[in-house]
Amino acid sequence: MNEPQINDHHFVNFLQTGQLKGSQCTACNEVFVPARGLCPHCQQADLQWIPMAGTGRLLAFTCITIGPPWMIAQGFNRDTPYCSAVIELDEGPRVVARLDGVDAQHPETISVGMRVETKFRPPTDDEEAPTQLIFVPS
Numbered sequence: 001m002n003e004p005q006i007n008d009h010h011f012v013n014f015l016q017t018g019q020l021k022g023s024q025c026t027a028c029n030e031v032f033v034p035a036r037g038l039c040p041h042c043q044q045a046d047l048q049w050i051p052m053a054g055t056g057r058l059l060a061f062t063c064i065t066i067g068p069p070w071m072i073a074q075g076f077n078r079d080t081p082y083c084s085a086v087i088e089l090d091e092g093p094r095v096v097a098r099l100d101g102v103d104a105q106h107p108e109t110i111s112v113g114m115r116v117e118t119k120f121r122p123p124t125d126d127e128e129a130p131t132q133l134i135f136v137p138s
Ligand SMILES: [Zn+2]
Pocket: 025, 026, 027, 028, 029, 030, 039, 040, 041, 042, 043, 044
């Protein structure tokens, strides 16, 4: 089978088609998301793409009221904050992504440990950004 090379470009390409994939080291079985082409644990370069279930739990989060320009362009501001989170996927890796479907104005209502699942946010017509990986409560 001719698999695409393991790098950020192909990781983002998979997101465009609604697939969350990581890479797994064939020597030590460690899994990485975003995918890495070189294993930092055993320095092996023999890794393979693996599909991720896209489910996990909320490990940490912060609600951001003053975001970068591309988030302001999406309508986020002091009155409409967004949530940035660390998600621990069920396969083990931790990934930083936006958490939607929560009340970022009331962070006390968001629970560390809650179950989340992947959602893919395609760019709107006036955005040049690729599809974003986000999570929502499941
Ligand atoms: Zn390894």
